[in-house]
Amino acid sequence: MITITNLTRTYVMGTVHVHALKGISLKINKGEFISIMGASGSGKSTLLHQLGLLDIPTQGEILIDGKDVSKLSEKERSLFRLTQLGYVFQEYAIISELTALENVYLPMLMTGRKKQDCINTGIDILNKVGLGDRLDHLQHELSGGQQQRVAVARALVNKPKILFADEPCANLDSSSSRQILELFKKLNKELKQTIVMVTHEDWHMEYSDRVIHLKDGLI
């Protein structure tokens, strides 16, 4: 599914070079639920940004489904993110001017589907994440955990090949965290959803199939 070869990412800040990723090679299989762990500053987020096409690696190759994504134009990357990838951020990252439902179906609307189909799909997914009764709530009318579930629903609406989540539970209490993780587990088991999740809580590991430890930009 994903093949990474010798991936590096170096941030240049004036004369200082920060080597966040120092040559990572990795294979992620279809249907896997992977946890990426490591100390703060070890490069977990950086790695996920490269995989999620939010950033451009300094060196190395990323093949997603055999496609070399470094060759894509800005526009193609955008379309690729829209149709192939789902991304859940650490902070609640839902659009404040849109209701929960609108947030969820927006990416689907962007693919050119009929609005009513998008709405129906959005309602379905929100039901699945347990927010069927919060469709018309705005960001400030939702709790942190609920917002995060909306973000997960939004990431799933276009049936992505891979779901990325960067510390999705970092701002949540343990029961909300558990809900999210259970949800991931369910998606992985029932829909064979490929998931790559960054976390630094040990107890999160047990939900995933495989754990990748990152240390100073290396596996």
Added chain:
Amino acid sequence: MFNDLKVSFFLACKSIQRGNKGTSILTVLIISLIFVNLIFFPSVVEGVEETLIRQSIEHVCGNVVIEPKDDQRYIDNADSIEKKINKLPGVVGTSSRYMTGATFFYNNKLKSGSVHSIDPSDEEVVTKFHSGLIAGEYLGKENTNEILLGIDITGKEDEVTGDSDLGGVQVGDKIDVTFSNGIIRKYRVKGIFDISSININRYAFITEKEMESVLGVENQASEILVKLSQRGTEEEYRTNFVELGISEDVKTWEEKTAGKIGSLVNSFSLLTVISTVISLIMAVVVIFIIIYINTVNKKRQIGILKAIGIEQNVIINSYVIQVLFYCFCGIAVGLLLFGIITSYLSVNPIRFPLGYVEPMVEQVLILQNIISLIVFSLIAGFIPAWRTANENILKAIWG
């Protein structure tokens, strides 16, 4: 493409619908004021021009003036010329006048000016100065010892104006007039007029009959004013007159005012351009700031939208659509405000030294300004939206 627009529209609608209402209202209000500013001044200038033209036609020269040939003092056979002209369709009337310089004496005060003669009933058809009578009565055809005076000659009793007028002559007073040919006559003031228009208040009027006896002429004229039923047809009539065998000098009101109105209006037009440019710059700055603040505040959101695969252009367009929306609302409110202002001013015209002026609204002008306001606003909205949406995703989200 169409779908992209649909999404832009969706985002723009939600943003307007759920955004800060106060800001929206303020934005619309500012744009509407800018729009009013954009069209108000030019329309006042237009109104001034219109007033000047109307006054020239109504008070000074009619639509067309016939004057003696260069080498002659008077037009001969004035009556027959008038008859011929009056037969033409579209001619409302003609009025022949004599003009001569004169000096007026009253109470040891002296004022020089000019005396015009009129056939009172003809004159009434052609010009409107009779409507400016503020005291006394209009002349009758047979009046020989009576005179109408403009307010600049009579002066006002309670106003100390020094030697520039006769110091407050009243209706019924007798004044002495010395004509330029040396003849002196005494006249009773029959009426006083005040027309806030160029020059007319410096004139005195006596009957044609009286003037002919003063000048010792008959059936001649210094000028014949022709009033037409429709402005803009002057040139046609000039050729008609030539065809009728009139060999005198024929001048349209435009020639008669010798471009004075045009040059006045031209000097205004520079001011119009300046005020338009300032208004447009204001519009650009205001909209730029509003959209800039808006996008900077939503930088993170814009980053997130990009991260989930919403294309940059879609995001930019959503802001452009918002600008368009505010612009249309602003223009609509502006038109409403302008309508209120102009309808107020048509009831209470602005008093200029040259007379009452009401703004004249030209549709072309409004359309032009609508278009330029929209174009400038779009540019002003596009730039900050583009700048923010163009930023790196991670930078936009995490600063």
